[in-house]
Amino acid sequence: MNEIRHVRLFRNGRNQAVRIPVEFELPGDEALMRRDGDRLVIEPLAKRGLSALLESLEPLDGVFPEISDPVPAPERDI
Template identity: 75%
Template sequence: MNHDRRVRLFRNGRNQAVRIPREFELPGEDAIMRKDGDRLIIEPARKRSLLALLASLEPLDEDFPEIDDPPPEPVDL
């Protein structure tokens, strides 16, 4: 499904822009753009889950102090 379509480039302030035709519309409001030689590649930005974000973080190499955590006092209602 390789469709070619000629599009016009235009200026939007100091940026060069291109209007994406409906048949090439991407989902969402964000995209990833990268350059591969003379080609520009635009892909939808994938939503990252909290678990994926946490898995990407480096582990902490420090010991945390022990904290005295007694059970709460009973409350008379």
């Protein structure tokens, strides 16, 4: 999508803001913004799933104790 739109900047309190036209709307309600030279780049914030969270964790290097895990007694019919 190489579409270009002329937009106006405005003030929202102490912040400068821009209204994003509907054809440029991003999914979700959060985004990441970064400066690339004179450009501002706005990217949607991807929702993090469990696998992304697990990949971001540091491995545990500790020694874990043995845990007794006996087989439970069979259930009786009532």
